[in-house]
Amino acid sequence: xxxxxxxxxxxxxxxGLPIATRLAAAGYTVTGFDVAEAARxxxxxxxxxxxxTPADAAAGADALILMLxxxxxxxxxxxxxxxxxxxxxxxxxxxxxxxxPVRTRSLAAELDADGVALVDAPVSGGVxxxxxxxxxxxxxxxxxxxxxxxxxxxALGRVRHAGPxxxxxxxxxxxxxxxxxxxxxxxxxxxxxxxFGLRPEVMLEIINGSSGRSGSSENKWPNFILxxxxxxxxxxxxxxxxxxxxxxxxEQLGMPIELGEAAVAEWTRxxxxxxxxxxxxxxxxYLAQESAVRM
Ligand code: NAD
Numbered sequence: 001x002x003x004x005x006x007x008x009x010x011x012x013x014x015x016g017l018p019i020a021t022r023l024a025a026a027g028y029t030v031t032g033f034d035v036a037e038a039a040r041x042x043x044x045x046x047x048x049x050x051x052x053t054p055a056d057a058a059a060g061a062d063a064l065i066l067m068l069x070x071x072x073x074x075x076x077x078x079x080x081x082x083x084x085x086x087x088x089x090x091x092x093x094x095x096x097x098x099x100x101p102v103r104t105r106s107l108a109a110e111l112d113a114d115g116v117a118l119v120d121a122p123v124s125g126g127v128x129x130x131x132x133x134x135x136x137x138x139x140x141x142x143x144x145x146x147x148x149x150x151x152x153x154x155a156l157g158r159v160r161h162a163g164p165x166x167x168x169x170x171x172x173x174x175x176x177x178x179x180x181x182x183x184x185x186x187x188x189x190x191x192x193x194x195x196f197g198l199r200p201e202v203m204l205e206i207i208n209g210s211s212g213r214s215g216s217s218e219n220k221w222p223n224f225i226l227x228x229x230x231x232x233x234x235x236x237x238x239x240x241x242x243x244x245x246x247x248x249x250x251e252q253l254g255m256p257i258e259l260g261e262a263a264v265a266e267w268t269r270x271x272x273x274x275x276x277x278x279x280x281x282x283x284x285x286y287l288a289q290e291s292a293v294r295m
Contacts, residue, residue: 002151004092005029007096007280008061010054010077011097012039014233015123016067019096019156021046033057055082063149070241071099073105078107089115092145093266096137098122098176098238100245101169102252104140105128108165117145118165120170125157127233133157138175140167174240180280181263182214187284188223200226232281239280242268261295 005028009020010291012034019075024030024047032043033051040050051057054077058064064087068074074095077083087093093116095104099118107119117143129135135157139146146161162168189212193203200221224232243264250257270286271278 004059004148004152007063007065007152008032008051008057009048009065009067010034010057011067012036012043012068013067013069014127015096015130016065017042017046018127019065019067020048022130022155023152024048026152028152028155031057031061031211039275043261044164053082055079055086058083058086058091063094063152066093066095066097066098068095069238070097070102071103074099075103075107078111083207084114085244087114087116091116092149093118094149095120095124095169098172098242098245101140101166101173101249102286105166117142119145119149120165120168121149121153121159122168123157124172129157136160138162138168138171140165140169155163169245173242173245173249176239177246177260177263179215180239180243180267181259183216183220183280183283184212184263184266184287185227186212186216187287190221191284191288195291201280220281223285224279225284230279230282230285234280236267236271236274236278236280236282237276240264240271243267 007023007028007030009016009030009032012032014019020030020032020043030048031051032048033054034040044050066074068077093111103122111118119139121137121139123135123137125135133156137153137157137159139159139161140163150159162171190200190203194200204217205219207213220232224230245255247260247264250260270283274286275284
């Protein structure tokens, strides 16, 4: 089914802008809103239309994408009375941010009472994946809604239907807990090897041909940490939010998750020591500085 031709998007930041740009390039009519005026102006430069309010972004759209920082902001936006009055029965609301699965299910139930369906479709692959259309999109929702969205989402990457609404947000948070734990221990291991006299480039080449490899050794260390740019476009505070979402979910389910909790404690320590806008790859620099102080 491909009845979706017009898409509204709220949140035009590091991920929302490249997503809107790809959808516009794929032929969809894209209308976007962001609280930042500069973000709205960038959308216009990239083939979209700027909306003055969230309700204007939703008006007439077949699907309304949310690409916002977290569940609290999603709730704020979705409680806007003008936006709610605009939403109609045939429209789909698609939360592509990394929100909290339990809150996503509550929002879905609330919208369902108004006859509006919610689908969660968070992504992995970062800014480069959003720009290249190679994201992994983890979708939670009823099969018929996922089917309706699949042609549009396929312009952004590979669509994976995880289960009912909230499932995408659950697996996204769990994935990022794994990813953040990998990044931390990979950084500790490489810094230890360096102190022993090994070169990071040599270690990475060996790790990437061995069982210790991960997105941290294959992507984050070679592309953002070794060159010293620390510009992956994914903020440390957002990674920590996802980790806490995962451990909170485990706690709600009575699942012991001690290594995950330890990783949250380590990342919290780093976040407290770093600038609020720090990139998540800067944890490697933080660990290097910390180890130098301890010597
Ligand atoms: P970002 O901070 O770059 O962008 C968020 C945008 O939302 C900003 O432009 C901000 O102005 C806007 N915004 C905030 N409050 C708003 C409101 N009330 N109304 C309208 N706009 C509002 O964040 P991002 O990196 O694009 O991340 C968005 C989501 O995607 C997060 O949940 C994040 O965890 C997730 N994510 C990010 C990446 C990445 O690599 N950056 C990768 C995967 C998932």
